Amino acid sequence: MEATGRQKLIFAGVSLEVCAALPAISATAAGFDAYVAVDASGTFSQTKRQAGLLRMQQAGVIVSDYATLMVEALADNASPESGAVYAALDMPFAVLVGQISAAYQA
Structure with missing residues (x-):
């Protein structure tokens, strides 16, 4: 990712709270702008989803939906x-x- 020179990364995952959240939190810690498409990510329970959302927000990950992120990327x-x-x-x-x-x- 660093070789591309891009700073903004969009994540989604089978499990929002693990597959999307953990890489996005790591990317934020590494200095990237991490975005997660919540509606493009699954979950195993609403409790896990809420916990994942809270963790991401606390870490500075930008939480949104896939369509808004695509329109924003279009600019x-x-x-x-x-x-x-x-x-x-x-x-x-x-x-x-x-x-x-x-x-x-x-």
């Missing part, structure tokens, strides 16, 4: 990739954004 709805990103996310407003983006480009 600009006018970029040429925006239509493909929204389509891949299967978001209902993707069609509207595509129409607005096309209108600005015309």
